[in-house]
Amino acid sequence: MNWGDLQILHALSQSGSMSTAARSLGISQPTASRRLRAIEDSLGARLFDRLPSGLEPTEAGKRFLPLLSEMDSAAAAVGRVTPSVGGPVTGRVRISLDEVAAQLVIAWLPEIRARAPGVQLELLAAHDFANLTKREVELLIRSCLPREQHLIARKLGSIAYGLYGAADRPARVGIHTESWIGLTEHRLWYPRQKAWLEKHFPADPILSVNDMASMQAAIRQGVGQGLLPCALGDADPDLQRIQDADPALSEMEYLLIHRDVLREPAVRAAVDAIVAVFQENSAQLLGTPVAQAAE
Known part of the structure; x- marks a missing residue:
């Protein structure tokens, strides 16, 4: 059974109609019917009863078909994070950060853009936590580590x-x-x-x-x-x-990101650029002691 077979079963399960499922998939009704018979033959089980009112899942179908909704949701998630193939890395990346980090990102923006020229940054200055899971933003810069296991933290540097x-x-x-x-x-x-x-x-x-x-x-x-x-x-x-x-x-600053979103090319490019530039400017973050500055 391949992904195309699963798409047919999901369409039949959702519509309960051979003709409706066929239209949604862009195939003919006879083709959909033949594909269903072939799938059932390969499984050795009948998944739908063909009734005058439409398709009705059998007992075997009732056990098998609910899994298709989970697979459909997973496929949608894959679509959200699948990297584009080839071409330059471009895209918008939103960052929630406090006013200190915002000023630093702005001051070092030429260096960041040199590393990620196709990425457009949007800075949203705030101290409240934006929800990374709900994709309110792509990145957070904060001085605390996340509790959620699906969030990744990258060290930016210690701010004195x-x-x-x-x-x-x-x-x-x-x-x-x-x-x-x-x-x-x-x-x-x-x-x-x-x-x-x-x-x-x-x-x-x-x-x-x-x-x-x-x-x-x-x-x-x-x-x-x-x-x-x-x-x-x-x-x-x-x-x-x-x-x-x-x-x-002194406070350690972290760049926080959802594990799935990190797979997006524009987000990955922004993360790598920001982390590298902050670490290259670590001496500025720490400051020169007054005694040394006076010499």
Whole structure:
């Protein structure tokens, strides 16, 4: 029995009519009837009773035919992930990521596109988890490992956090009691960074924010000192790093993907390119210690 035989049986099972099944398959009714007889002969069992009202599964058919629905679903899944044969790798890949990872992907986009020129990336900035199983997005960049066994995690690199101030202020190394920028309680996405700031700055913050893009903008405007990922702060000419943060604040970033979706050429190309570029820029993620930078 081949896949064509299974398609005929599935069509007959779904329609209950020889003529309807034949039309859906693009064959004649006599051909469908002959194929069914040949299949039944090869199995040594009658699968359908031919009644005036249509086709009725026999007891043997009732045991065998439900399996065809599972095979049809599996075939559809195969169709979703089957790589295209030949030609350049092209396609759209959606990535859910936080504002830090988004800025890094944008900063390194020329390098990523050089490795995957035919892939169009869509960045969806969010801290909430998009559902990879339901294909809400193709990729997730997060600082935590997945619990689901069908998800794969690729390490991007460890992101270090340093203390920054505005570059147009007098250069001073170390923490000072001047104004500082805190992190909000509401929708707190950086709990360790919040605790570090409150430990080292006992006074109330002059401003609190809940994301690193706002933190960076506030520091740049001279509102006060604040924590930033070194890869963002060091690359900003309007900022100066005044102290390295506690190494405990470093966070490993992961690229998460559904095992089946990874087989798609465009997704595979995007994953390989992003992982390679992040790893090549690992020194920027970790940042240069202030003492070395001053030499």
